[in-house]
């Protein structure tokens with residue numbers, strides 16, 4: 001057990017001693033106080049002093065009556081056990097409390113809430129869900145917090161429709177009334193839930209239903225880049241390229257940091273509109289966008305498109321090289337260097353080319369090890385963009401890593 005947990009346990013032991021002492025004074029008067037303290041309590045202290053905190057907890061629970069004054073102490077012990085990963089013991093403490101008929105209804109709800117959290121920690125989500133629903137139905141005081149936990153369960157179970165229902169109830173209720181920032185986050189979460197439903201529908205090839213969910217996503221948050229990406233792809237599939245461009249450019253303006261994620265779909269839309277003028281338009285758009293919000297990934301995407309065009313329009317080769325070298329002067333990066341080397345190798349003599357190729361393989365080894373995204377909340381890093389951080393479970397926390405080795 002770590003030191004902080006031990007300190008908490010000692011504090012709880014003192015609190016229990018205080019309750020027992022006060023009860024003893026009431027019963028026997030001041031003089032009798034030291035002698036009438038509960039024997040099990042002293043056993044608990046003994047276990048604590050002998051560094052046997054687990055046995056100490058059991059002894060303290062046994063020594064202490066359950067009533068309005070001591071409930072918080074029992075709950076603190078239960079929480080401590082859960083935090084220590086001793087979920088079984090936490091469940092026992094809370095179930096022991098519920099077995100006491102003298103517990104008032106309001107306190108029963110409090111214990112139900114804690115027991116639900118134990119079940120969540122133990123992965124018994126069905127049982128946790130049942131308890132939380134009971135608290136939501138019966139306690140106006142604890143409704144908001146129970147809804148918040150229930151929302152976590154629905155997200156873990158990927159029950160998106162249920163999650164939307166609970167999140168909307170939370171926004172409408174008192175729980176977030178004086179927390180506008182949390183309400184804003186909740187709205188963004190609802191948008192993601194609709195996007196999740198849309199993606200599930202798309203996997204079943206149910207495009208009509210997917211579109212309905214995406215419309216609701218945009219209705220919830222009109223600047224959602226995830227919804228815009230999905231709608232843009234759908235519009236492109238249906239040949240509605242102008243609509244795709246409209247929704248994507250709007251989202252990019254609101255979230256320029258995710259420009260490179262939107263660019264492939266935006267490129268499809270422009271080319272779908274007109275293979276020649278559309279190409280020039282998207283090229284101009286990328287140039288102006290990266291001048292304001294540098295992105296090596298977006299620039300390299302466009303350089304690659306220019307090089308593909310160079311097969312039929314040779315002048316595009318120089319355009320690609322100029323665009324790349326101009327950008328790299330301002331924003332040097334390993335990925336950019338890798339592309340410069342790749343463009344130079346065909347023009348080198350064979351012996352120099354082989355040396356430069358081995359240099360390039362070194363650069364590529366470094367690039368393979370890099371992470372593209374990092375969670376701004378917990379620091380989790382990965383090569384792929386996760387809308388929900390796999391580590392801290394926060395939505396919209398993953399950001400493009402910037403810098404010489406990254407974007």
Ligand SMILES: [Zn+2]
Nearest residue numbers: 375378389392
């Ligand atoms: Zn995170």
